[in-house]
Amino acid sequence: MAEDDELVTERFAAESLVRTGADDIERAAEAALRPRRLEEFVGQRVVRDQLSLVLEAARNRGRAPDHVLLSGPPGLGKTTLAMIIAAELGASLRITSGPAIQHAGDLAAVLSSLEEGEVLFIDEIHRLARPAEELLYVAMEDFRVDVVVGKGAGASAIPLSLPPFTVVGATTRAGLLPAPLRDRFGFTGHLDFYDADELERVLLRSAGLLGVSLAGEAAAEIASRSRGTPRIANRLLRRVRDWAEVRGDGTLSIEAARAALAVFEVDDRGLDRLDRAVLTALCTRFGGGPVGLTTLAVAVGEEPETVETVAEPFLFREGFVGRTPRGRIAMPAAWAHLGLDVPRDQGALFG
Numbered sequence: 001m002a003e004d005d006e007l008v009t010e011r012f013a014a015e016s017l018v019r020t021g022a023d024d025i026e027r028a029a030e031a032a033l034r035p036r037r038l039e040e041f042v043g044q045r046v047v048r049d050q051l052s053l054v055l056e057a058a059r060n061r062g063r064a065p066d067h068v069l070l071s072g073p074p075g076l077g078k079t080t081l082a083m084i085i086a087a088e089l090g091a092s093l094r095i096t097s098g099p100a101i102q103h104a105g106d107l108a109a110v111l112s113s114l115e116e117g118e119v120l121f122i123d124e125i126h127r128l129a130r131p132a133e134e135l136l137y138v139a140m141e142d143f144r145v146d147v148v149v150g151k152g153a154g155a156s157a158i159p160l161s162l163p164p165f166t167v168v169g170a171t172t173r174a175g176l177l178p179a180p181l182r183d184r185f186g187f188t189g190h191l192d193f194y195d196a197d198e199l200e201r202v203l204l205r206s207a208g209l210l211g212v213s214l215a216g217e218a219a220a221e222i223a224s225r226s227r228g229t230p231r232i233a234n235r236l237l238r239r240v241r242d243w244a245e246v247r248g249d250g251t252l253s254i255e256a257a258r259a260a261l262a263v264f265e266v267d268d269r270g271l272d273r274l275d276r277a278v279l280t281a282l283c284t285r286f287g288g289g290p291v292g293l294t295t296l297a298v299a300v301g302e303e304p305e306t307v308e309t310v311a312e313p314f315l316f317r318e319g320f321v322g323r324t325p326r327g328r329i330a331m332p333a334a335w336a337h338l339g340l341d342v343p344r345d346q347g348a349l350f351g
């Protein structure tokens, strides 16, 4: 097996270990479509160029690169980039996440088992518990972890030095990272939503990997309804393929794309059930707002974090929802999208 293939196998094995649950099949389908090298990674030109420089410099020096923080909404490629970083360095990747680390001791165990040059990917790093965070930034700065032996008054800390390694942290909420942790990252890349052309390229690449032929018009249609997000684009592509195979003639035509997207309730602006639930609650239940995040989340039956990180970034960006000091408000585009008139008393809020 070529070295690259070994690394990839190792990474996917690691990934399948940390991710369990009902969406395993979707995760596996997603993993198969991941770009494996920086040159295959579509869009995000600025971050890609910067990373390419950081990685090449590290390779030339024969040293582990600075720690990397990747921020941005879900599904834009943070995990993919972490895997690419390891592949580009010829290093193996260890994967964990903030919520998976319950105690500082769990993190100490991961850190003390790292080998020289390894890349440690910590997804949702903003959700690390405070003691784990403190342990992490000492490890990132001094390549040292203090192992506590014993309990209570007799406890003592034995410093254990670690080989050089690189942390790649991913977060949908960079603002929640405490400054001491944020400062330990030598490079921060912010991923932004993709434009329609970039998503078309993602889709055509994925169709090639899936061995299906995707009509150009169908790619454009799916891209325009993918909320600027490659994960959504790939997911919709798989649903269009399902439709084409079961109800159509197997070709991923524009007609198949439109029919499948109607079945899966993705509207012409790419809004899905959760997005529409948020807009409907905001406009009809709360009269257009302002309303606080928690109240809004309860109204749509979701966690505040899901509404905030999954639905809102796109709704803000597309001008459906606005933010005021007193809470979220429905913008004129939200009322129009739901086919409703803006109530007269709401007009003053938009200024």
Ligand SMILES: Nc1ncnc2c1ncn2[C@@H]1O[C@H](COP(=O)(O)OP(=O)(O)OP(=O)(O)O)[C@@H](O)[C@H]1O
Binding pocket: 029, 030, 031, 033, 034, 035, 040, 041, 042, 043, 044, 073, 074, 075, 076, 077, 078, 079, 080, 081, 123, 170, 172, 202, 230, 231, 234
């Ligand atoms: N730039 C890209 N080019 C091609 N495919 C991409 C790109 N970015 C992401 N993808 C695809 O989108 C899917 C989701 O990407 P990924 O899991 O890396 O997102 P993420 O930002 O880590 O999301 P989350 O924060 O939810 O874990 C992957 O299957 C990957 O194939």
